[in-house]
Amino acid sequence: MELTKYEIFADAAKTGNFTKTADRMGYTQPAVSRTLRLLEQELGFPLFVRQKNGVELTSSGQMILPYVRNLLAEEKLLAQQVSEIRGIHTGRLTIACFASVSRVLLPHFLAAFQASYPGIQVELMEGGTDDIVRWVTENVADFGILSHRHIGGLSWLSLWRDPLVAVVPREEPFLSMKAFPVEKMTAQPFILSADGTDYDIHHMLSTTKIRPTIRFTSKDDHAIVSMVANHLGMSILPRLVVLDLAHLVHMLPLAPAFDRTLGIAYKEKAALTPAARKFIDQIVKTDVSKIQELDGLEDAAEMNMAMGE
Template sequence: MIMELTRYEVFADAAKTGNFTKTADRMGYTQPGVSRTLRLLERELGFPLFCRSKNGVELTSSGQEILPYVRRLLAENKLLEQHIADIKGLSEGHLTIAAFASVSRVLLPHYLAAFQEKYPRITIELMEGGTDDIVRWVAGNVADFGILSHRQIGALHWMSLWNDPLMAILPREAPYLSMQTFPVERMTDAPFILSADGTDYDIHHMLETTRIRPDIRLTSKDDHAIVAMVANHLGLSILPKLVILGVERLVHAIPLAPEFHRDLGIAYKEKASLTPAARRFIDQIAKSSVARDLPPAAAASLTPCL
């Protein structure tokens, strides 16, 4: 690092993992080395940062209080480092992208391959989560930007990229197999399986908009778990089309009537805070979206926003 912030890097990563051994593996240290580094930082600051718990380590109240400032400091330092690298030709750097699991699985490999070919010395970390997770990571300087749905992104800035249709997810049995579209009001015909709060707000919004009151029996944060539950005749559900790519054979997925979609795109704090690597990656995705250059797996699912 340009500034001597190694101890703060270790602190921020340990706060993220909650485990000194995991932080050691991620950062190329030994576990005793991480413990020693954090003891030195605690001695320098004059108060403890972590306490032991049955699941690993947890931040003390003092550690929780300084964590946002440490993350901001590290983000500014990373920005400085990458601006210097940008002047030299963006030869190195680090990029952290937070995204829906479906985006990481279907969309990102295509764009990451092209980006890594052009900038092979930029390391990339992917963080997967629901809407609330991604917004928190971006707002808290844990991730450079997020790729998610537009709904409930708070104060973050937004760039629309793709429309992803919502689909009725039904068991592969009569009478569903003969249906080409599924009227939303028929979601009350059987038990309903709903994406958990904070994971994806679009389905909740659709139910509120249509005033449909399905018989919600199960909720899950795992989209593929929802598919498995529908496949095992536990109920009906609604999921974005991108989510079910690769598992369509398990269920009958058809468009809703009327149609609904989620607006997928990029959320970030502000342009001035984006590192050169983040700006280049965002530009790459934005240009391919305008050119309708989607990965083959997603081409039949997404419609680029114009």
């Protein structure tokens, strides 16, 4: 079956721009436009409407997109399984993850993975919890690396515990404190991660029943840290988020302690491609305690999926 036209359709739905799709897939923009026009003629209805800054799916295009993504996911699985049988390690792997994971954790895993499987192309998609769950559910990504909260019906593999920390300006009295009592959050203006980005902070606030004075909300970790550095308030963030920005602010453990569980979310084990299985196996086998900058990341107790089976 010739699936190129469906691959182009799915990518254009993702990018919202024929030129971007052409660049990503190695075609010219006129070739992409022509392919999609022929597909529309074949199907008998329009798939896209042109907007000022790109294209948008029609209602008909939105209706068939999940089926097209399922078709492409099955074809991808078949192609990689055939390559695996023939002893050829090729394919494409799409990983959805938090920005902090892609900045701090993934480079270590990617280096080892690419050394073993140089023929597998890896694409990263960064977003919040809601974004990642949607991308995995809709077959846009092979799996997600995120926190365990609010993953819906996806399957789960626990990997690490990441402590939540108080993020405060680099000044007294914070520099003299060994830990930050959570009840003192009410004495500072508070900067909160937006709903749908990371639910663990909201869960902590709900558990402690503390109501800080929220002055700002943001989906951007860098923006939150920058606001703290500029004395606009304090925040609570996962330690992994602040690691590469710690020179701008001061981190303090919370009293009492709270953490989040990071791991891998996927639709079902049988649907994972060989490339996805190999990458997950690479992650599971890595001892993060030996990576110096990750010394605060602890192994989670639960390992509920053996990828080598």
